[in-house]
Amino acid sequence: MTERPLLEISDLAITFPGGRGQWPWQRQSDVKAVQGASLSIGRGETLGLVGESGSGKTTIGRAVLQFIQPASGTIRFGDFDVTGFGRSVPAAYRRAVQVVFQDPVGSLNPSMTVGQIVGEPLQLHFGLDRAARQARAAELLISVGLEAHHLERYPYEFSGGQRQRIAVARALATEPELLVLDEPVSALDVSTQSQVINLLERLQDETGAAYLFIAHDLAVVRHISDRIAVMYHSRIVETGEADRLCEEPRHPYTELLLASIPDPDPKLQPLKSRRRRELTVGGELGASGSAPTESCPFAERCPHALDICSTQFPDPFPLDDGGWVRCHLHTSGPTLAGQPITQLAVV
Numbered sequence: 001m002t003e004r005p006l007l008e009i010s011d012l013a014i015t016f017p018g019g020r021g022q023w024p025w026q027r028q029s030d031v032k033a034v035q036g037a038s039l040s041i042g043r044g045e046t047l048g049l050v051g052e053s054g055s056g057k058t059t060i061g062r063a064v065l066q067f068i069q070p071a072s073g074t075i076r077f078g079d080f081d082v083t084g085f086g087r088s089v090p091a092a093y094r095r096a097v098q099v100v101f102q103d104p105v106g107s108l109n110p111s112m113t114v115g116q117i118v119g120e121p122l123q124l125h126f127g128l129d130r131a132a133r134q135a136r137a138a139e140l141l142i143s144v145g146l147e148a149h150h151l152e153r154y155p156y157e158f159s160g161g162q163r164q165r166i167a168v169a170r171a172l173a174t175e176p177e178l179l180v181l182d183e184p185v186s187a188l189d190v191s192t193q194s195q196v197i198n199l200l201e202r203l204q205d206e207t208g209a210a211y212l213f214i215a216h217d218l219a220v221v222r223h224i225s226d227r228i229a230v231m232y233h234s235r236i237v238e239t240g241e242a243d244r245l246c247e248e249p250r251h252p253y254t255e256l257l258l259a260s261i262p263d264p265d266p267k268l269q270p271l272k273s274r275r276r277r278e279l280t281v282g283g284e285l286g287a288s289g290s291a292p293t294e295s296c297p298f299a300e301r302c303p304h305a306l307d308i309c310s311t312q313f314p315d316p317f318p319l320d321d322g323g324w325v326r327c328h329l330h331t332s333g334p335t336l337a338g339q340p341i342t343q344l345a346v347v
């Protein structure tokens with residue numbers, strides 16, 4: 001129970017320098033892509049990271065992969081102090097943390113055969129010779145639902161879903177402890193999405209790998225995740241068990257994301273569309289404004305906003321399921337503290 005998490009991110013901040021403005025003397029301000037982000041993932045666990053486009057999800061994933069350096073905060077993975085790596089990332093870390101991107105066309109080298117693509121990490125990390133690589137690559141292809149004879153083929157000969165299976169096979173080749181899956185099914189049609197999600201769930205049972213599953217679609221994230229972290233405009237605003245978070249959301253933005261999922265039950269539709277109308281007042285879903293950093297980033301769009309919300313972003317308020325919410329409705333109102341947001345007066 002008290003086992004240390006596999007991945008622990010504390011108070012992470014990531015800033016991109018502003019580029020040139022429209023005129024030579026103008027300089028755009030720095031982009032605070034991630035601020036004060038803390039999260040953890042246990043061994044074999046799936047953490048879903050959800051939020052609209054531009055909220056900072058990919059940036060967190062890239063920091064974990066050490067493609068970018070954070071401005072402040074720490075990332076710890078097993079015994080590794082990831083933020084202390086500097087320019088030299090240990091091969092053992094590269095082996096242990098692998099990635100699958102959204103776009104399997106862009107992420108698979110079109111001039112390499114599938115055998116070379118899946119075989120490359122086997123040579124790099126395990127030093128396998130050609131015959132051993134081919135044999136292991138064939139096993140990996142079969143484990144992702146493809147066939148051994150596909151080794152000789154090129155990426156363009158496959159469908160989008162099949163290409164994503166190849167990307168998963170390559171990522172699993174190093175026997176990683178953590179897979180960063182950045183919108184791995186977002187480019188696929190709905191039926192292919194569920195096949196790939198089911199595959200990822202089976203592979204997790206077989207390999208014990210933990211997943212950081214990044215997506216903008218809460219319905220997809222809920223299906224695969226044990227726990228979920230919700231991001232809005234560079235901030236994580238709520239975390240918790242997947243079922244609790246989706247059934248009893250505590251942050252108004254989590255509720256907005258839920259209200260945006262089409263519900264197959266028509267009886268619930270009027271309620272949902274009313275909530276959606278109320279919650280989208282002040283901004284379109286998908287638009288990221290430029291709220292000042294001290295305020296709650298969601299304050300301008302929030303139907304429950306209090307005066308304090310525009311001047312202060314609250315510390316995390318702990319919840320029963322081990323998660324937390326950063327919302328003044330819970331920290332400032334004793335009668336509301338810890339209540340599901342759905343029980344607040346939304347009408």
Ligand SMILES: Nc1ncnc2c1ncn2[C@@H]1O[C@H](COP(=O)(O)OP(=O)(O)O)[C@@H](O)[C@H]1O
Nearest residue numbers: 016031033051052053054055056057058059060
């Ligand atoms: N390399 C970069 N240079 C400048 N700004 C960036 C860069 N990468 C991301 N950003 C900005 O950081 C913010 C978060 O982006 P991102 O992490 O890609 O969001 P998400 O994955 O949630 O869509 C956005 O405002 C985006 O424009």
Ligand SMILES: [Mg+2]
Nearest residue numbers: 057058059183
């Ligand atoms: Mg992204």
